[in-house]
Structures are given as C-alpha cells and as structure tokens.
Amino acid sequence: MSSEAAQPGTPPMDPKRARALWREWTANMETGAATPALRIGIAATFTANPLVPYLGGHLLEAGVQPAIQLGPYHQLFQVCLDHRSHFPGGVDVIVLLWRIEDLMTEEVSAFLHGDPEALGRALGRLSSFGQAVAALRSAFAGTIIVNLPPFPSTLPAHALELSNPGNLGAFHRTITSALVEQLSRIEGVRLLDLDALQRHHGVAGSFDARQWYLYHQPFSDRFLFETGALLGRMIATLRRAPRKCIVLDCDNTLWGGVVGEDGVGGLQIGEDFPGWAYRDFQKLLLRWRQQGILLAIASKNNEADVWEVFEKHSGMALKREHISAWQINWEPKAENIPKIAKALNIGTDSLVFIDDNPMEIDYMRAARPEVHSVLMPEEPADILPAMRVLAAFDRLEITKEDRGRAEMMRAEQQREAALSHLSKEDFLRDLALTVELFPAPPEELDRIAQLINKTNQFNLSTIRRSVDEVRVLAAAPLHRVYGLRVADKFGDYGLTGVAIIERSPAKQRWTIDTLLLSCRVLGRQVETAFLAGLAADALEDGAHELFASFVPSAKNAPAASFLPDHGFTVAEGHAWRAALTSIPPGPPYINLLRPHCETISA
Numbered sequence: 387m388s389s390e391a392a393q394p395g396t397p398p399m400d401p402k403r404a405r406a407l408w409r410e411w412t413a414n415m416e417t418g419a420a421t422p423a424l425r426i427g428i429a430a431t432f433t434a435n436p437l438v439p440y441l442g443g444h445l446l447e448a449g450v451q452p453a454i455q456l457g458p459y460h461q462l463f464q465v466c467l468d469h470r471s472h473f474p475g476g477v478d479v480i481v482l483l484w485r486i487e488d489l490m491t492e493e494v495s496a497f498l499h500g501d502p503e504a505l506g507r508a509l510g511r512l513s514s515f516g517q518a519v520a521a522l523r524s525a526f527a528g529t530i531i532v533n534l535p536p537f538p539s540t541l542p543a544h545a546l547e548l549s550n551p552g553n554l555g556a557f558h559r560t561i562t563s564a565l566v567e568q569l570s571r572i573e574g575v576r577l578l579d580l581d582a583l584q585r586h587h588g589v590a591g592s593f594d595a596r597q598w599y600l601y602h603q604p605f606s607d608r609f610l611f612e613t614g615a616l617l618g619r620m621i622a623t624l625r626r627a628p629r630k631c632i633v634l635d636c637d638n639t640l641w642g643g644v645v646g647e648d649g650v651g652g653l654q655i656g657e658d659f660p661g662w663a664y665r666d667f668q669k670l671l672l673r674w675r676q677q678g679i680l681l682a683i684a685s686k687n688n689e690a691d692v693w694e695v696f697e698k699h700s701g702m703a704l705k706r707e708h709i710s711a712w713q714i715n716w717e718p719k720a721e722n723i724p725k726i727a728k729a730l731n732i733g734t735d736s737l738v739f740i741d742d743n744p745m746e747i748d749y750m751r752a753a754r755p756e757v758h759s760v761l762m763p764e765e766p767a768d769i770l771p772a773m774r775v776l777a778a779f780d781r782l783e784i785t786k787e788d789r790g791r792a793e794m795m796r797a798e799q800q801r802e803a804a805l806s807h808l809s810k811e812d813f814l815r816d817l818a819l820t821v822e823l824f825p826a827p828p829e830e831l832d833r834i835a836q837l838i839n840k841t842n843q844f845n846l847s848t849i850r851r852s853v854d855e856v857r858v859l860a861a862a863p864l865h866r867v868y869g870l871r872v873a874d875k876f877g878d879y880g881l882t883g884v885a886i887i888e889r890s891p892a893k894q895r896w897t898i899d900t901l902l903l904s905c906r907v908l909g910r911q912v913e914t915a916f917l918a919g920l921a922a923d924a925l926e927d928g929a930h931e932l933f934a935s936f937v938p939s940a941k942n943a944p945a946a947s948f949l950p951d952h953g954f955t956v957a958e959g960h961a962w963r964a965a966l967t968s969i970p971p972g973p974p975y976i977n978l979l980r981p982h983c984e985t986i987s988a
Contacts, residue, residue: 400611401440401607404611405439415453424451424621425452425453425455427469427480428481429461429462430482430483430484431484431489434456435603436603436607437613437614437617440611441613441614441617444617445622457472462482462518465522469522479530479624481532482531482533483578484532485535487538487539487541489535493511494508508557513568516572519569519572519575529624534566534582535565536589536592537584540598545589562581584609587612631680631682631711631726632674632679632740633738634682634683635685635746636683636685636687638742639741640667641653641654641661641664641701642654642655645695646691650695650699653695653699653701655701667773668702668704670770670773671708672703674779682711682726684713684714684722686719689714712726719746719749720750723754731905731906733842737757738757738779739758740760744761747759817910819874819912820872821972822870822980823868824980824981825867826868830869831853831856834853834881834884837883837884838856838884839851842941843905843942844902844903844948845900845902845939845945846898846934846945846948849900864888864891865886865887865888866885868884869881870883870912879907882912883904883907886900887899890929893928894928894931895930895932895933897932898934911976918972919972919978924966931963931966934954935961949964953965
C-alpha cells in the first residue's frame with residue numbers, strides 16, 4: 387500500500403524501506419535531533435515487536451512523526467485497567483491487538499472438542515474484554531483502536547476442513563459479530579479490520595509457523611507490513627483531512643477511446659469489456675461523490691464533444707449534474723487546476739488528479755506538487771483494483787455534511803448566479819440567512835473534528851485535534867464546544883463553524899481557544915453573527931471579558947483583521963481582549979438562533 391503523502395521519485399514503500407525509515411527516525415530521536423509529534427502505545431496478545439517499524443515507516447511517509455512503545459506481552463486486561471503504568475510518559479493512541487486463540491484459548495479448544503457450552507463461555511470472556519475497553523475509554527482521553535480478530539491460524543482445526551462452516555468458522559463469525567456489537571456501544575473506539583486484511587491475503591499467506599513457534603509471533607512479514615500500512619492509514623486519517631475533489635481526464639480515463647476521433651458511438655463504455663471496466667470506475671466515482679468527494683473535469687477536448695458523451699451515451703453512469711466544476715479546453719492542465727479549485731472554493735492541495743497520460747502526470751507533479759496525481763492503469767481490467775485502494779480519500783466517519791456536499795455545491799453555484807444580477811448588499815439581504823449556534827452534541831463531534839483539521843483560511847489559531855480530544859473538551863466542565871450551522875433560501879450549508887471556549891473558574895472570563903469558519907460561508911458576515919452569539923452566551927454565563935488569540939499561518943490571512951474589526955485590543959503577544967459590551971451585534975439581515983440559551987448558565 388503506497389502512502390498518499392509519498393513524493394514523486396520516492397522509492398515505493400516496501401518492508402525494507404519501512405524498516406530503514408524507522409531506523410533513521412529512531413536514531414534521530416535517541417540523539418535528540420527529532421521530536422515525536424504523536425505517541426502510540428501497542429498492547430498485544432502475541433509478540434508485536436516486528437510490527438513497530440512497519441507502522442512507524444508508514445506513518446513517517448504519511449508525514450506523522452511517531453514514538454511507539456509496546457506494552458507487556460499478553461497483558462491486554464492489565465493495560466486497559468491501568469494504562470498509565472504500562473505506557474509511562476503518556477500516549478495519544480492505544481492500540482489493542484488480539485487473536486481468538488490467545489484471548490480465549492480454553493474456550494475455543496473446548497468448542498472444537500464438542501463442548502456445547504464453550505461458545506457461551508467465550509462470549510462471556512469477550513464481554514469481560516469489552517468491559518475492560520470501556521474502563522480504558524473512561525480513563526483515557528486519546529484514540530483507542532481494537533482489531534477484529536483474524537481467522538485462527540495456530541489451532542489444530544483450519545479453514546479448509548469440510549466441517550469448518552459450522553465449526554471453527556461459526557465460532558469465529560460469532561465472536562467477531564459480538565465484538566463489533568459490544569464496541570459500537572463504547573464511544574470513540576476505532577476498529578482495525580485484520581479479519582478483512584487476512585481474507586485479502588489468505589490465511590496461509592498471513593501465517594508464519596516458524597515465527598510462531600520461535601517467538602509467539604504468528605504473522606508473515608508481508609502480513610505485518612500490510613497491518614502496519616492499514617493501521618498507519620487509520621492513525622494518519624485521525625490527524626489529516628482527506629482530499630476534497632477528484633479532477634478527471636476524459637479520454638481513456640472516464641471512457642475508452644478519444645471522443646474527438648472515435649465519436650460518441652465509437653467510445654468503449656457499457657456492458658462489454660473493456661467498456662465495462664470504465665463503467666465500473668464511474669460507479670466508484672459516484673460512490674465517492676456520495677461520501678462527499680466532489681468530481682471535476684480537466685480535459686483537452688472540445689467542450690461540446692465531452693458533454694455530448696455525458697448526455698447521449700447510454701453506457702455513462704456519470705451524468706453532467708454529477709460534475710461540480712470543469713475546464714475543458716486546450717490549455718495546459720496545470721494552469722486549469724487552480725481555476726477548478728477557485729470555482730470550488732478549495733485549495734489546490736485538496737485535489738486529486740487522475741489521467742491516463744504519463745506526460746500529463748509528470749507535468750502536473752512538477753508544476754503542482756501539492757496536487758496528488760495518479761496515473762490511470764493502461765490495462766482497463768486494472769483500473770478498479772488500483773483506484774479503489776487510493777488512500778487520498780480515507781476517512782473514518784462519513785458525516786451528514788459529507789453526504790450532502792455535492793448538493794451544497796450546486797446550491798452555491800445558484801448563489802453565484804444570483805450574485806451576478808444583484809449588488810452585494812441586495813444579494814445579502816435577499817439570501818435570508820439563518821445562523822444557528824449550539825453546543826455540539828456527541829453525534830456532531832466527528833464533523834467538528836473534521837472542520838478543525840481541514841479549515842485553514844478563517845481559523846484564528848489553526849490548532850488541530852482528533853475527535854477523541856474534542857470529545858474530552860466537550861465533556862469538560864470549564865470548556866464548551868460549539869457548532870455553527872448556516873442556511874439560506876438556496877439550501878443548507880451544513881455545520882460550517884466551530885468554537886472551543888475555555889471558561890475561567892469564576893466564569894468572569896471566556897477565552898476563545900478555537901474559532902473557525904468554512905470558507906463556503908465567508909463574505910456574508912456570518913463570522914460577526916457567530917461572535918455575537920458567543921458574546922451573548924458569555925454574558926448570560928456571568929462573564930465580562932472575552933479573550934482570543936490570532937496565530938498567523940501560511941493560509942489564515944483572511945482571519946487576520948477579525949479581532950481588531952470586532953472590538954478587540956491587543957493584550958500581549960498573540961493575545962487580544964475585549965469587553966463583552968464592545969462586541970458588535972450581528973448583521974440585521976442574519977437571523978441568529980440560539981435554541982440552547984434558556985439553559986446556558988446551567
């Protein structure tokens with residue numbers, strides 16, 4: 387599995403390179419030349435030492451600098467009940483790795499010998515494990531990752547026995563399903579699917595008998611490498627926002643053939659090979675679109691020819707309305723890319739570019755290195771297998787805003803059309819803006835964390851936090867985590883603003899730790915209404931002053947004047963302060979809703 391962060395010209399990631407990266411990094415940490423940004427603890431029922439360099443190498447390639455420490459062998463319950471003593475110095479992520487034949491050895495053996503009560507005892511053992519994870523969750527604010535167990539590989543029974551479907555196979559399915567059900571009830575526990583990874587590689591390919599007998603380490607080197615890749619993707623995703631848009635070539639990418647030469651009827655797309663492969667790729671694109679990934683086109687073609695394919699070819703799964711932006715002309719694609727980003731109001735570093743032409747890919751990588759450029763496989767049968775494993779769109783949760791993003795973009799294009807016929811003042815009055823400020827409920831915290839990790843332009847502090855860190859702050863008595871939802875007559879922008887507030891013990895001062903808005907709602911004075919709502923809550927809470935900081939970054943210049951423009955004066959360093967009475971009210975054309983205000987002082 388290659389990392390999305392790998393640079394052109396970088397050798398492909400393999401076990402040897404992962405180990406080399408990890409050796410160099412750990413040597414630098416030992417000499418003090420490098421400082422880890424993330425601390426990970428791993429506890430396992432088997433010897434997990436060989437996994438460390440593979441996890442570390444993949445994280446380093448993804449731009450995450452980790453320190454990794456191992457808990458004691460086969461001590462999962464002890465680690466869950468007292469993680470501090472087993473991971474001295476503290477960790478940000480705890481990974482719990484286990485196998486059925488390790489955690490419930492007696493129960494699975496009895497089951498294989500015909501004991502009808504053994505599965506019930508195994509489920510009881512699993513329930514105890516779930517309770518231990520719940521205890522860890524209550525005591526540990528960071529990220530918890532627990533694996534789904536792979537099929538047992540160190541028992542006398544095996545996967546190809548004729549009795550397996552109702553025997554060991556049934557035991558494994560029951561335990562796995564029960565684990566998913568139990569852990570789904572514990573907030574914020576992430577599941578690492580080693581069962582799926584083992585199925586991908588095969589039970590035989592994932593097992594190393596010699597390593598098991600020598601070191602109680604049951605997995606093959608390749609399986610450990612891929613486990614490190616999958617686990618690294620999960621951890622990196624917690625700290626990094628996914629890409630937002632796919633920019634697609636057309637000829638020999640969306641369809642087989644060249645529309646300008648072959649005509650619409652001569653293109654390969656439909657129910658026969660190779661057209662079937664292109665149609666399946668389009669279905670994958672639609673799946674990504676449903677998950678919030680925007681679709682765009684950058685094609686050297688006559689625009690009318692391209693749209694004719696979309697409108698008239700019966701084999702097309704994609705339709706014109708699925709495309710959010712396009713540049714179809716004869717200009718260099720590297721020059722068209724910023725125009726697409728501008729039309730979508732996102733950065734070019736949020737784009738993935740897919741093309742079948744190696745020269746176009748090489749040129750894009752040289753001219754726009756921030757764009758993740760992907761070469762389309764030459765063989766159509768290889769397209770779907772290669773594309774569906776792209777890590778650029780990794781996300782652990784699909785939020786309501788993700789699912790509605792493409793439709794929100796269509797509404798934004800309608801707004802742009804309306805603005806072209808009105809003055810800005812008339813446009814804002816005509817929008818019928820509604821802004822709702824609310825303390826973020828648990829079900830919105832994934833979206834809150836997503837905004838914290840991807841919003842750059844209007845972001846006072848650019849502090850990044852995982853959803854687990856946000857969850858801790860939301861539950862803390864002296865903190866408040868707010869969400870802001872915006873809508874107008876064209877539609878709902880979704881949850882587009884976040885504020886994290888720290889209240890002084892006497893509640894006389896509120897300090898803005900985080901204040902950010904999605905760029906989609908900038909230019910409408912939503913930020914003024916946002917601050918006015920926070921100030922009103924602070925007054926009702928008994929506060930007199932509001933403190934905030936502006937920490938400049940490479941991208942947050944749009945927020946630079948926000949504090950002085952809204953009644954704040956310099957305190958010291960990056961800090962600003964304002965009397966709550968000096969905060970301006972929200973604009974008259976914005977309807978500010980605070981449905982929680984009756985309970986604000988609770």
